[in-house]
């Protein structure tokens with residue numbers, strides 16, 4: 001089994017949410033970026049994986065008010081638009097890391113590694 005990377009530190013900053021992972025990687029996510037990628041059932045159709053969330057309904061200045069740990073696999077954010085159901089598994093957060101290094105490596109990786117079913 002793949003070694004799970006866990007967050008060492010989570011900080012909700014003015015401009016972004018910063019997660020320091022225990023492998024040393026530092027991820028920053030603009031608030032609205034992460035809010036629009038909420039993987040919960042009311043934002044994403046569970047059957048098709050298609051987005052049900054209309055980005056126009058999410059305020060430009062939406063931000064995380066608070067966060068909490070869910071078990072040992074996810075973070076839950078409380079968003080300022082009163083959306084509280086989004087649970088972001090660590091793996092999901094890592095694969096959506098918005099830092100420059102990850103953006104570049106994703107752009108360069110044409111062959112996507114398929115994730116094994118769990």
Ligand SMILES: [Zn+2]
Pocket residue numbers: 038039040041042043044083085086
């Ligand atoms: Zn959601």
Ligand SMILES: [Zn+2]
Pocket residue numbers: 025026027097098099100101102103
């Ligand atoms: Zn990154």
